[in-house]
Amino acid sequence: MDQIIKTFAIGLVALIILAPLGLLAVGETFGEWGPEEVKEKLGFVPHGLEQLSSLWSAPMPDYALPGKGESMSAAAMTYILSAVIGVIVCGGLLYFVGKRVAKD
Structure with a gap:
């Protein structure tokens, strides 16, 4: 079991580190549209x-921290921060739901 968790953790860390690759994509991210973008696409x-x-x-918003510049390194750091926050929130929810289910 420990080997599975270790492998899973290594995979998560690799994905977190690779998250800034999204900066290389052209255009906006699919599905992360606000009303303005939807109106532009659908009319x-x-x-x-x-x-x-x-x-x-x-x-x-737009993976940017207020007051930070729009440099590539700042954007990469906010992508990584966003990934870490997402892993912590999802992992925490899974942990507490798992504890609750195991208790019942």
């Missing part, structure tokens, strides 16, 4: 998206 904004878009504001 209209679906009613549900228009209503719900004001409920959520991304903590790091």
Whole structure:
């Protein structure tokens, strides 16, 4: 079991380190569109998206920290930070749900 966890952790770290490769892609990321981009692509904004878009504001919009420059190294660091935060949040949720399920 320990070998499986070690292999999994090495894979996660590798993916986190490789996350900035997304900076090399041309254009915006598929599916990370706001109402403006949807309107540009479809010609209209679906009613549900228009209503719900004001409920959520991304903590790091466009993977950028407020006050930081738009250099490639700053963008790479925010991609890595975003990946680390995602792994911590998802891992934490899985851990607590697993504890809860094992308890029942």
